[in-house]
Amino acid sequence: MDELLKEFGREQKDLIHILHKVQSEYGCIPAPAVPRIAEHLNITPNEVYGVLTFYKAFRLQPPGKYTVTVCQGTSCHVRGGAAVFAEVKKQLGIGAGETTADRMFSLETVNCFGCCAIGPTVVVNGRYHSQVRVADVGPLLARYRSRP
Amino acid sequence: MKKLTDPSDLTAWKARLAEQRPVRQKTVVVSNGTCGRASGSSAVIEALSRILEERGLQEAIGLEVTGCHGFCEREPNIVILPDGLFYGPLKPDDIPRIVDQTLLKNKVIPGLVYKDPRTRRAFHLLKDIPFYRKQMRLLTGDNVRIDPDRIEDYILADGYQALSRALFDMTAEEVIREVDASGLRGRGGAGFPTGKKWQFCRNETADRRYIICNADEGNPGTYMDRSILTANPHCVIEGMIIGAYAIGAAEGTIYVRMEAPHALGQVTLARDQARKVGLLGRSILGSEFHFDLHIVEGAGAYVCGEETSLIASIEGYRAVSRQRPPFPAQSGLWGRPTNINNVETWANVPLIIRKGAEWYSRIGTAQSKGTKIFSLVGKIRNGGQVEVPMGTTLREVITDIGGGIKDGKKFKAVQTGGPGGGFLPAEFLDLPIDYDSLVKAGSTMGSGGMIVLDETTCMVDLARHYMHFTQEESCGKCVPCRVGTKQIHDILVRITRGEGKEEDLAELEELAETVKEASLCGLGQGAPNPVLSTLRHFRGEYLEHIKHKRCPAGVCGELSPPARKGARKRKHG
Numbered sequence: 001m002d003e004l005l006k007e008f009g010r011e012q013k014d015l016i017h018i019l020h021k022v023q024s025e026y027g028c029i030p031a032p033a034v035p036r037i038a039e040h041l042n043i044t045p046n047e048v049y050g051v052l053t054f055y056k057a058f059r060l061q062p063p064g065k066y067t068v069t070v071c072q073g074t075s076c077h078v079r080g081g082a083a084v085f086a087e088v089k090k091q092l093g094i095g096a097g098e099t100t101a102d103r104m105f106s107l108e109t110v111n112c113f114g115c116c117a118i119g120p121t122v123v124v125n126g127r128y129h130s131q132v133r134v135a136d137v138g139p140l141l142a143r144y145r146s147r148p
Numbered sequence: 149m150k151k152l153t154d155p156s157d158l159t160a161w162k163a164r165l166a167e168q169r170p171v172r173q174k175t176v177v178v179s180n181g182t183c184g185r186a187s188g189s190s191a192v193i194e195a196l197s198r199i200l201e202e203r204g205l206q207e208a209i210g211l212e213v214t215g216c217h218g219f220c221e222r223e224p225n226i227v228i229l230p231d232g233l234f235y236g237p238l239k240p241d242d243i244p245r246i247v248d249q250t251l252l253k254n255k256v257i258p259g260l261v262y263k264d265p266r267t268r269r270a271f272h273l274l275k276d277i278p279f280y281r282k283q284m285r286l287l288t289g290d291n292v293r294i295d296p297d298r299i300e301d302y303i304l305a306d307g308y309q310a311l312s313r314a315l316f317d318m319t320a321e322e323v324i325r326e327v328d329a330s331g332l333r334g335r336g337g338a339g340f341p342t343g344k345k346w347q348f349c350r351n352e353t354a355d356r357r358y359i360i361c362n363a364d365e366g367n368p369g370t371y372m373d374r375s376i377l378t379a380n381p382h383c384v385i386e387g388m389i390i391g392a393y394a395i396g397a398a399e400g401t402i403y404v405r406m407e408a409p410h411a412l413g414q415v416t417l418a419r420d421q422a423r424k425v426g427l428l429g430r431s432i433l434g435s436e437f438h439f440d441l442h443i444v445e446g447a448g449a450y451v452c453g454e455e456t457s458l459i460a461s462i463e464g465y466r467a468v469s470r471q472r473p474p475f476p477a478q479s480g481l482w483g484r485p486t487n488i489n490n491v492e493t494w495a496n497v498p499l500i501i502r503k504g505a506e507w508y509s510r511i512g513t514a515q516s517k518g519t520k521i522f523s524l525v526g527k528i529r530n531g532g533q534v535e536v537p538m539g540t541t542l543r544e545v546i547t548d549i550g551g552g553i554k555d556g557k558k559f560k561a562v563q564t565g566g567p568g569g570g571f572l573p574a575e576f577l578d579l580p581i582d583y584d585s586l587v588k589a590g591s592t593m594g595s596g597g598m599i600v601l602d603e604t605t606c607m608v609d610l611a612r613h614y615m616h617f618t619q620e621e622s623c624g625k626c627v628p629c630r631v632g633t634k635q636i637h638d639i640l641v642r643i644t645r646g647e648g649k650e651e652d653l654a655e656l657e658e659l660a661e662t663v664k665e666a667s668l669c670g671l672g673q674g675a676p677n678p679v680l681s682t683l684r685h686f687r688g689e690y691l692e693h694i695k696h697k698r699c700p701a702g703v704c705g706e707l708s709p710p711a712r713k714g715a716r717k718r719k720h721g
C-alpha cells in the first residue's frame with residue numbers, strides 16, 4: 001500500500017486516480033486502505049468514503065471470480081436487454097451489486113458499453129458478448145463456470 | 149526519433165514517411181473497434197497474419213488494424229485497399245479463401261460481399277454500399293487509413309498541418325475568428341457556437357486558463373466520442389492544442405468515461421507519442437507556445453458529463469453540479485477560466501483550420517454547419533456510426549443509410565438527444581437534422597444518439613427506463629431532481645404494472661414541468677423530456693395501460709401476459 005501511494009501526488013485531485021489504482025490491485029477498496037489514503041492526502045477518512053461511494057466504479061467488497069456486467073442502456077433495452085438481465089438474475093440467484101455464495105459470479109449493470117448496434121451486450125471480466133439472447137444466458141454462464 | 153523543433157521538420161517528416169511507405173499490391177484493413185472486438189475481430193486478425201506468413205506474403209500484402217469503420221452490424225469486417233473492397237461479417241475460416249482468391253488472384257468472393265437485405269443487390273466496394281454512400285465521412289473517413297497505434301499514419305493523413313498553420317501563420321485571435329466564421333457549434337449537446345465560447349474564455353483576465361475535452365459520453369446508446377478517440381485520437385489532440393493556443397491555455401485535460409477502456413488506452417498512447425516528438429510540451433514545433441495534456445479516467449457517474457460536475461470530478465471531489473453563473477469560462481477548474489468542449493467538437497477544429505472556414509461553412513444548413521456523427525442503433529437494420537452533413541433528413545439516415553427497421557417490423561419513433569431528449573414519430577421523418585429543427589420538433593440533437601424504435605417498443609416502458617436512469621444518476625444536490633425524478637419514476641412503474649389511474653397523467657405533466665423548471669443543472673432540467681415527449685406523441689398508449697390494463701407492444705410484464713411471451717420471442721428473432 002505504501003509503495004502504491006508513493007507513486008501518487010498528495011492533492012485532492014489525486015484521490016480518484018488512487019482509488020482506481022487500489023481497486024485494480026486489490027479488486028476492491030479494502031476498508032483498511034481508506035485511512036491510509038486519507039492520511040496520504042491529508043483529508044479525513046469520511047471524505048474518502050464520500051467520494052468512493054459516490055462513484056459507481058468503486059466497490060468495498062471483493063468481486064467474485066467472474067464479474068458479469070449486463071448493459072442496461074437504451075439500445076440494449078429495446079433490443080431485449082431487460083429480459084436478458086432478468087434471466088441472468090434468475091440463473092445466478094442474485095441481484096445487481098451482489099456476489100454468489102460460492103464467490104464465482106458478481107453481477108453488475110452498466111448504462112452502455114459502446115457496442116449498442118449489436119446489443120444486448122454482456123461483458124464478463126472484460127470480454128464482450130454481443131447479441132445475447134435469453135437462451136444464450138445459461139450456456140454462457142455454464143462456460144465460465146466450468147473453466148478451470 | 150528527434151523532436152520536431154521547426155514547422156519544416158513536420159513537412160520533412162511527412163515527406164520521409166511517404167517515401168518510405170512500403171509498396172504493396174494490396175493492404176487488408178481490419179476494423180478493430182469495440183464492436184469489432186466484441187464480434188471476433190481478434191480471431192480474424194490472427195488468422196490473417198498467420199496465413200499471410202504461411203504463404204510468404206508479409207512483404208507483398210499489408211495488414212493494418214484500425215479503429216471502427218462504422219458498420220457495426222457487419223463486424224468483423226475488412227476493407228481491401230487500394231480498391232476499397234468490403235467483406236463482412238467474417239469468420240476466421242473465410243481467411244484462406246480471401247488470401248488465395250481475392251488477394252492473390254483478384255477474384256471477388258460473392259458470398260462475402262455486402263448484399264442489400266431489401267433488394268438483394270450486391271455491392272463490392274465500400275463506397276457503393278448504401279450504408280456509406282449517403283454519408284460524408286469528413287471526420288471518420290480516415291479511419292481506414294489510420295492505425296491508431298501509429299502517429300506516423302496520422303502525419304501521413306496531413307495530421308498536425310493545421311497546428312503548424314495556426315502556430316506560425318495565424319494569431320490566436322485569427323484562429324478564434326476562423327473557428328467562429330466556420331459556424332462550428334458544440335457537439336456535446338447544447339450546440340453553443342465554439343468560437344464564441346473560446347472568445348469568452350480568452351477575454352477573462354487570469355494567470356492561467358485550462359481547456360477540457362469532455363469524453364464522458366454518458367448517454368446510453370451513444371458511442372461516437374469513444375470511437376473517435378479509439379480510431380483517430382490525434383485529431384482530438386491536435387484540435388485541443390490549436391484551441392489551447394487560441395484561448396491561451398497551457399494545460400488541458402481529457403476526461404474519458406470509465407466504460408471506454410479502449411479509448412482511454414489509445415488516447416493515452418497518442419498523447420505520449422505526441423509528447424515524444426515535441427507536439428506537446430514546451431516550445432511546440434519550436435514556437436513559443438507550451439501546452440501539455442492530462443488524461444483522467446472517469447469513475448462511472450453520468451452527471452460527470454455536465455460541465456460543473458466534470459470539473460468537480462477532475463478536482464477529485466464528488467461530481468456534484470453547481471449553479472451557473474459563474475460559467476466555467478469565468479471560473480472553472482481550480483477557479484480559473486476553463487473552456488470545455490466535446491470530443492467531436494475538438495475533432496472538427498483541425499479540419500476547419502486546414503481547409504478554412506469558408507470551405508467548412510458550405511457544408512450543412514444555415515445555422516448548423518459541418519457534419520454530425522450519429523450512433524444509429526436500436527431496431528435498425530444497418531446499425532453503426534453514421535456521419536452525415538447537417539440538414540440530412542431523418543428518413544435518409546434511417547431508411548437509406550440504416551436500411552430501415554430490423555426484422556420486417558414497422559417504424560414507431562426515433563429517440564434523439566439521450567435521456568434529456570425526445571421521441572420523433574413517423575410524421576417527423578422528413579425533418580432535416582440540425583440543432584434548431586430538432587428542438588422545434590420537441591427533441592434535441594444531444595450528442596448524437598439515434599435510437600430507432602419499432603412496434604415492439606412500449607413507450608411507457610421506455611419513459612420508465614429513462615426515468616430509472618436519471619433518478620439513479622441524479623447527483624442528489626437539488627431537491628427537484630433528486631425527489632422529482634423518483635416520483636415520476638414511481639408513477640410510471642405503477643402504470644406499467646397496470647395500477648395506473650387517469651389522474652396520473654396530469655400529475656406526471658405537473659411533476660415533469662416542476663422538475664424541468666426548478667432543477668439546478670441540465671440533468672434534472674432535461675430528465676422529464678422523455679416523459680413529456682411520450683405523453684405528447686403516444687398518450688393513447690398510456691391510456692391503454694391505464695384504462696384497459698393492456699400493453700399494446702406486449703412489453704409490460706404484468707399486463708397481457710400472452711402477448712408478452714410472443715413479443716419477447718419475436719424480439720430476439
Ligand SMILES: Cc1cc2nc3c(=O)[nH]c(=O)nc-3n(C[C@H](O)[C@H](O)[C@H](O)COP(=O)(O)O)c2cc1C
Pocket residue numbers: 333334335336337338339340362363364365366367450451452453454455456488489490491493494595669670671
Ligand atoms: C447531464 C448532462 C450530461 C452531459 N453529458 C455530456 C457528455 O457526455 N459529453 C459531452 O460532450 N457533453 C455532455 N454534456 C454537455 C456538457 O455539459 C457541455 O455542454 C459540453 O461538453 C460542451 O461542449 P460543446 O460546446 O463542445 O458541446 C452533458 C450535459 C448534461 C447536463
Ligand code: FES
Pocket residue numbers: 071072073074075076077111112113114115116117119120121368369370
Ligand atoms: S446501450 Fe448497451 S452497449 Fe450501448
